[in-house]
Amino acid sequence: MNHTPLIAILPGDGIGPEVTAEARRVLDALNLGLTFEDAPVGGAAYRVAGHPLPPDTLALAKRADAILFGAVGDPAFDGLERNLRPEQAILGLRRELALFANLRPAKIFPGLEDASALKPEIARAIDLMIIRELTGDVYFGEKGRRVTRKGLREGYDQMRYDEVEVARIARVGFETAMRRRRKLVSVDKANVLETSQLWRDVVNEVARDFPQVELAHMYVDNAAMQLVRAPGAFDTIVTGNLFGDILSDQASMCVGSIGMLPSASLDENGKGLYEPIHGSAPDIAGQGKANPCAAILSAAMMLRHSLGMAAAADRIDAAVSAALALGKRTADLGGDCSTQEMGDAVLAGL
Template sequence: MRQHQVVLLPGDGIGPEITSVTRLLLEAVSKKHGFQLIFEQHQIGGSAIETNGTPLPEATLSACKKSDSVLLAAIGDPKYDTLPREKRPETGLLELRAGLELFANLRPVKIRPALTSASTLKKEVIEGVDLLVVRELTGGIYFAKPKGRIKTNTEERAFNTMSYCTSEIDRIAKVGFELAKQRKGKLCSVDKANVLDVSQLWRERVEILKQQNPDIEVNHLYVDNAAMQLVKDPRQFDVLLTSNLFGDILSDEAAMLSGSIGMLPSASLGSKGPGLFEPVHGSAPDIAGRNLANPLAMVLSASMMLRIGLKETKAAEALETSVDKVLSAGFRTKDLANESCTELGCEEIGNELLKAL
């Protein structure tokens, strides 16, 4: 029997709840499709701070490096906002991405037919939307130096540096072009080349790769226009190629096309080693422990893990089909609920997904 080592990182807030639901589904679907998942659970984020004093314990990073795939739920809580930057939960996530050398973040946005009415946008605008944000993950303004805070005699100044070198741009752009080949053959590169030197280099490198990929239709948009176009005509997009900062913002905007950020998965990949799969949403500490969380983004992240990380395509399809069946049957968590549906809690949605499998 095929075996896969999977590290589970429940994290904070609603993380343990959606992890519990997803683990049960993974156990069921792996048994049905003839392979075994060997789970190992570790701490990250606030939970790790509480027990280890650091947002990414060495044991967690070591286990992740040895695994076949990593499935992360969510990290963060406002109560840690007063800690030094290097001690906050978010730093643990950045360090995990860097430690696993994950430079490409994939965020698919696909409108589930049963949820077209859940979006705040008109049905005719979002119906049929199927796009993929490819975000550079380990460079740009979140990682480049110098950065910091300095005090003068009269005030304090904070600064960050947006920086990319050609190899970093080429590496993520090649991922975007390759994925465009597997989809509709369209790539939109997002930058701010009218203002930023770093974006001018970004655009130049994408143009060079365009010449090497004549079968791909390429266009460029400034980030502000891209943000507008995402809500005006999202169906025009296939693959959106972005830098770290722009991708962070645009992918969350794109998430709301589906009606809830609780619906969207993501994958973070490197050139080698395990990938990291996680829902786009945060830890939602305000609803933690109340059985109100939407586990569907976590379930779909597990599906991405099966498909991309573990090459278990049929199992991935089975998970996705179960999600569509449950939504089509009218079951919803609170964030997606309307008067014509049956509102269920996180655990109960999990039970319906198990039945659908």
């Protein structure tokens, strides 16, 4: 990258501003020559602009080389029309920026085995990557409400994928598996859903280009069971939007805390939006209790995937590990560190 990278910081709602601030502190400490611009998003944006994704925020996101995102969601706006609720901001960004590939790593950090709901010897083996398709499926298919011939209210959501969408995300899955342990599990529900049968057919077609990767197919209900029974057996998982949403959150609890997991949402050229997966957690917002590690690790993913700064990303990962190894923990991990104190520990680890 031969220009000064511009990072859009969209802190959002709830604990978003708190954890994003700690990620920004870590990036600043690395002196990487980045520039930053902030903009409101979600409920915070609705308060000032009457829309969760104002034109100025979207323009910044399009102009930036990468986006560091906090979280959206505010119970104060639950009564708004769906298209004006805070959560629509992230859906709008995915759609407008064509962010079709969501990467969610789930890896246990040494010393956190006891925080997992699983037995420590099972949790210790977790090191997987979930690739979730982000711009199709029931989230973006035709939806609505209607009245049946019997006069009953009915809701409907269309699950749909075309072969190009499936091949595109399948290729990301295979390419990711090639950089890892060359094992890919494609998750679907092909025994029931026609959409999933197409998914499976296309994944098999793409597999011909990656003979080095061991491919397996798994129904989503079985995948959910195996993630609890033997999560260490998984390396890379590729799946659709709905199934990926559920499985990636399940994987987060297998590693101990949703406050530890970052994510990347990428377009076809490697530009991405990076966010912790924990959501806005309005019940602890402003109290300094939030775990900033997921946001900090999201910043590391940003350096690695969008900015070509893998060495700096490795430094951040190592600093988080070092802080945890010293026993630094926020409340979600059974400790008493504040958000800023956890950030201080990571900075010390640098």
